[in-house]
Amino acid sequence: MKHQSAAILVIGNEILSGRTREANAHLSAQKLFAYGCKLGEITVVPDIEERIVTTLNRLRSEFDAVITSGGIGPTHDDITMDAVAKAFGVALIEHRHIVQAMTEHYGENGLNAGRRRMSRVPAGAHLIRCEKTIAPGAHINNVYVLAGVPDIFASQLEAILPDFGGAPFLRREIEVAMAESSFALLLEEIQQQFPDVEIGSYPGRCGNKPCGKICLSAQDAEQLTKAEHAANEMLKHLLIKSSD
Amino acid sequence: MKHQSAAILVIGNEILSGRTREANAHLSAQKLFAYGCKLGEITVVPDIEERIVTTLNRLRSEFDAVITSGGIGPTHDDITMDAVAKAFGVALIEHRHIVQAMTEHYGENGLNAGRRRMSRVPAGAHLIRCEKTIAPGAHINNVYVLAGVPDIFASQLEAILPDFGGAPFLRREIEVAMAESSFALLLEEIQQQFPDVEIGSYPGRCGNKPCGKICLSAQDAEQLTKAEHAANEMLKHLLIKSSD
Numbered sequence: 001m002k003h004q005s006a007a008i009l010v011i012g013n014e015i016l017s018g019r020t021r022e023a024n025a026h027l028s029a030q031k032l033f034a035y036g037c038k039l040g041e042i043t044v045v046p047d048i049e050e051r052i053v054t055t056l057n058r059l060r061s062e063f064d065a066v067i068t069s070g071g072i073g074p075t076h077d078d079i080t081m082d083a084v085a086k087a088f089g090v091a092l093i094e095h096r097h098i099v100q101a102m103t104e105h106y107g108e109n110g111l112n113a114g115r116r117r118m119s120r121v122p123a124g125a126h127l128i129r130c131e132k133t134i135a136p137g138a139h140i141n142n143v144y145v146l147a148g149v150p151d152i153f154a155s156q157l158e159a160i161l162p163d164f165g166g167a168p169f170l171r172r173e174i175e176v177a178m179a180e181s182s183f184a185l186l187l188e189e190i191q192q193q194f195p196d197v198e199i200g201s202y203p204g205r206c207g208n209k210p211c212g213k214i215c216l217s218a219q220d221a222e223q224l225t226k227a228e229h230a231a232n233e234m235l236k237h238l239l240i241k242s243s244d
Numbered sequence: 245m246k247h248q249s250a251a252i253l254v255i256g257n258e259i260l261s262g263r264t265r266e267a268n269a270h271l272s273a274q275k276l277f278a279y280g281c282k283l284g285e286i287t288v289v290p291d292i293e294e295r296i297v298t299t300l301n302r303l304r305s306e307f308d309a310v311i312t313s314g315g316i317g318p319t320h321d322d323i324t325m326d327a328v329a330k331a332f333g334v335a336l337i338e339h340r341h342i343v344q345a346m347t348e349h350y351g352e353n354g355l356n357a358g359r360r361r362m363s364r365v366p367a368g369a370h371l372i373r374c375e376k377t378i379a380p381g382a383h384i385n386n387v388y389v390l391a392g393v394p395d396i397f398a399s400q401l402e403a404i405l406p407d408f409g410g411a412p413f414l415r416r417e418i419e420v421a422m423a424e425s426s427f428a429l430l431l432e433e434i435q436q437q438f439p440d441v442e443i444g445s446y447p448g449r450c451g452n453k454p455c456g457k458i459c460l461s462a463q464d465a466e467q468l469t470k471a472e473h474a475a476n477e478m479l480k481h482l483l484i485k486s487s488d
Contacts, residue, residue: 013442014459015474016273018277024270026266034261034262039262043288044269045285046284074400075428075444112425113429114428179358181356183358185358188319191321203393215258217261
């Protein structure tokens with residue numbers, strides 16, 4: 001059974017201090033949408049073990065699966081593997097396949113303490129390999145532990161996406177050259193008619209005039225087309241009325 | 245007493261579906277860092293009242309203050325004010341100052357149902373005004389409710405930042421032309437010597453060679469300078485050793 005819902009847990013002081021603009025959550029959101037898995041929450045916490053453990057345990061009970069990003073490198077601030085092991089109440093072990101691959105890659109003397117740190121995974125975890133790095137991510141139960149470096153994260157994400165989703169979500173957007181407030185009530189009626197279509201309205205400005213987009217998404221193409229048609233008809237009538 | 249810790253709560257399906265890349269959390273992180281307020285968590289939830297209420301109540305008990313972003317427009321998917329009122333167990337009221345300002349701005353006939361929706365705030369809330377919009381944000385207890393549209397959010401954020409912080413955080417970065425694993429243990433020792441300095445290590449690649457940055461931040465400039473000096477000395481010794 002594939003995961004129908006998911007949460008993203010980003011771990012890193014550098015995000016919370018504003019040093020780095022987070023990128024992996026947005027990529028995950030786009031990919032999960034395309035795969036048909038509902039992303040229900042994104043949470044960013046600092047490099048503090050207790051905060052990671054508490055948040056991970058909450059998210060993995062509320063959603064089918066959790067993808068974590070960050071904190072699996074060789075330095076003291078990389079504590080995600082420790083926290084995941086603690087959250088599951090299992091030991092953190094040096095995985096012999098990783099030690100072996102690193103020994104082959106760096107030589108016997110190249111396997112220093114930092115690299116050895118990257119060979120540790122929660123006991124019972126499966127490795128998530130990708131071509132970008134010799135240090136793999138880990139998959140234990142419904143939690144997927146990925147690297148924070150964006151190109152490694154992206155590569156590891158591709159490796160796990162087949163575990164997620166169902167019917168892909170589809171999206172349609174309608175450009176609207178009027179203020180949201182002029183169609184707000186009518187759009188709400190359409191939302192009530194089509195409860196399985198998610199309808200959002202996002203304002204913008206075109207020059208100095210209000211404009212915006214109505215965004216519709218659903219897994220059922222027929223419902224989506226009907227709702228889109230209803231929204232277009234509603235807007236057409238409003239435009240005729242306003243030009244009377 | 246100014247808020248020493250804060251959380252950001254972003255509300256919006258458009259972020260979780262990957263339609264929109266979130267921007268307000270990163271801006272807030274940078275500003276709060278500069279003001280000396282510790283940002284402890286960023287969480288993104290969908291436009292579902294129960295999820296907003298539960299998350300807001302958790303965050304406002306765990307941190308000095310919470311800044312919310314999004315969901316205060318005129319359409320059916322804008323439910324943040326409703327959720328905040330519910331979280332505090334107070335009524336949602338039409339604020340007469342907002343109704344008055346909107347009536348003056350749009351005329352009696354221009355105050356349609358959508359705009360009227362934007363005049364609602366939790367009872368007892370103070371208004372957060374900015375020059376970008378006639379519809380204000382709201383401040384109730386330790387929660388600040390801001391708009392999601394980036395330029396409006398930025399303007400409202402400036403209006404509330406004086407409530408946050410203490411001694412500004414300072415940051416120093418050291419560029420490092422070697423793999424993180426080669427200094428990981430030595431850097432950990434420096435972190436232990438300077439517990440009030442937050443030390444992170446972030447890998448990168450320079451061409452096909454590993455490189456990266458050591459990032460130090462603290463409120464105490466003297467401690468920061470000492471830790472930076474210790475890190476530079478450590479790196480110098482490593483380079484001498486490796487060229488032996």
